[in-house]
Amino acid sequence: IAGITQAPTSQILAAGRRMTLRCTQDMRHNAMYWYRQDLGLGLRLIHYSNTAGTTGKGEVPDGYSVSRANTDDFPLTLASAVPSQTSVYFCASSATSGGFDEQFFGPGTRLTVL
Amino acid sequence: GQNIDQPTEMTATEGAIVQINCTYQTSGFNGLFWYQQHAGEAPTFLSYNVLDGLEEKGRFSSFLSRSKGYSYLLLKELQMKDSASYLCAVRDRNYQLIWGAGTKLIIKP
Numbered sequence: 331i332a333g334i335t336q337a338p339t340s341q342i343l344a345a346g347r348r349m350t351l352r353c354t355q356d357m358r359h360n361a362m363y364w365y366r367q368d369l370g371l372g373l374r375l376i377h378y379s380n381t382a383g384t385t386g387k388g389e390v391p392d393g394y395s396v397s398r399a400n401t402d403d404f405p406l407t408l409a410s411a412v413p414s415q416t417s418v419y420f421c422a423s424s425a426t427s428g429g430f431d432e433q434f435f436g437p438g439t440r441l442t443v444l
Numbered sequence: 445g446q447n448i449d450q451p452t453e454m455t456a457t458e459g460a461i462v463q464i465n466c467t468y469q470t471s472g473f474n475g476l477f478w479y480q481q482h483a484g485e486a487p488t489f490l491s492y493n494v495l496d497g498l499e500e501k502g503r504f505s506s507f508l509s510r511s512k513g514y515s516y517l518l519l520k521e522l523q524m525k526d527s528a529s530y531l532c533a534v535r536d537r538n539y540q541l542i543w544g545a546g547t548k549l550i551i552k553p
Contacts, residue, residue: 365543370545371545372448372531372533372542372543372544372545372546373487373531373533373541373543374543375540375541378540388540420486420487427539428474428539429475430475430492430494432477432489432492433489433541434489435486435487435488436486437485437486438485438486
């Protein structure tokens, strides 16, 4: 693994189903983030984690949950998917949550909820 | 509320210079980032400004004026591969990134 990986690459999901998007980084970064990107809108932060064992809510957390059991993994779960959650989801990480540290992005997961 | 404004789309000619503007209103300021995003791909880091002035990196430069809530990204000697969206993001007082919707840059031969 080099950088950040996400799985699956794309998914079509029936409304009401539960889905977990996976994210793994091998850079030993402390901070990790989940964003959604919709046409015409900027990236919007769903949840974040400044360090393993802690998580926080971003701008649009409703309907999503996360966990950070270790440094490398940061899964995002949709408990009961709805069509408005159709989007491209990006996981990102940075060495720390402050200062200059740039965020590195995974390749994204394209999710369609029908 | 917090707001980042960028033009939706710009067109420029190969070999020319283009300036992409970004204005922001955020609760606090802890730096401004520019990212490049090719269609269907992830954003990648271009530049970071935290103090007023110009930061130059090869063909790309980024300028910041904190008093005006304004930044621009300057791309010189445009190449076809520069066709992409350019995202402006500001780190607010909680150290979260607030993102603009991006500027789609179209390069014509």
